[in-house]
Amino acid sequence: MDTDVIVRFVRDDGAELVIDETDWGATEIDGAAAAEYEVFSEDNAVGDGDTITGQRVKARELEISATVMDLAQNQALRHTALAYFNPKRNYKVHLTYMGRTRWISGVLTALKAESAYIYEPQSFTVMLLCPIPYWQSEDDFGQDIAAVTPRWGFPFMDHPTVGVLVSTYNFGRDVVFDYDGDVPGYFRAKLSADSTVVNPRLIKDGFYVRILDAMQQGDVIEIDFERATVTKNGQNILAKIDRTSNFTAMRMEPGVNTVSYAAETGENALHVVLYYNKQYLGV
Structure with a gap:
């Protein structure tokens, strides 16, 4: 089984931040599996049950957390992460998990980087809203x-x-x-x-x-x-x-x-x- 878990953020200006257990290591990934679905219905005026009026796949909410791998890099990496995630920018997230690599586009909705004890590994959590909820293949098969x-x-x-x-x-x-x-x-x-x-x-x-x-x-x-x-x-x-x-x-x-x-x-x-x-x- 392929055990690599790699997250590569690509900002719309080309800047990248990689979570691959070199500088940062992933601690939690939420929202990368099945998307959320919505089903719309109306009460039947006559008889039991409802009538289904529509269904759709919702926009995807993606949450990724990471921590510093080397305590000596706490200060530099924290400053880099705080500067990298900018609500004025758009991002592509390339995720490698269990041998598959796929990407999705999103906009930043929140960044959490608690001011924790400075001698503990620094961490951050980034949350993105992906309006198109589907993951894309890396290859465009031209x-x-x-x-x-x-x-x-x-x-x-x-x-x-x-x-x-x-x-x-x-x-x-x-x-x-x-x-x-x-x-x-x-x-x-x-x-x-x-x-x-x-x-x-x-x-x-x-x-x-x-x-x-x-x-x-x-x-x-x-x-x-x-x-x-x-x-x-x-x-x-x-x-x-x-x-x-x-x-x-x-x-x-x-x-x-x-x-x-x-x-x-x-x-x-x-x-x-x-x-x-x-x-x-x-x-």
Whole structure:
């Protein structure tokens, strides 16, 4: 069993504070397992029981406590921790527990660092509110749907008629994704063109998002389906989305997902890279 328990805080300015039993050691982690759920109901006007009217996963409250590992570092580490946790900043928490590492974003709601006896190990407790309650995979699994797959390897094979198989191209433009997250996760797409591409679109499960625009060589379109943003070379082009497009369908569902792309003209010159983080209910 992997016994490492590591917490790595990353502040929105890039500064980090690590709890890994070098300077600080974790003493308590609360709120990292299953999220809290809410179920809404109304009394039945006739008959027994209630009618369920809704349910949701609440924002996650995360509480992490740590203590100094070396008494000689009491003063320096306490001052560092007090300065690091700032209510004006946002934080990502990367947690390694029993062989898994996942991250979540949060805002600071409280910091406790009692003025204890100075010859005892100094400690702190930080509390964060995570508005999106799901833990994210460390990898964003970027994959080019139109990728050329290298095939030249060992043992070397040379067919006298066909020749040497060096690579294969995904002419079907379909990529199968095996998503083992606990809940669906929206993906992001980056489209780039080697030459003219007219009205590119992404397709998933019969739904699509189409961009009514022409791309030229070097153009890059980026789509964030969770935030519903579309940019071309950094400029907002959300108004150029076909009104029949379906943003909410563009997400990874637990299990097998197939995503493809097309264009009215020039689809052979189009590259589509999908990025997504798997989402989990706990660590």
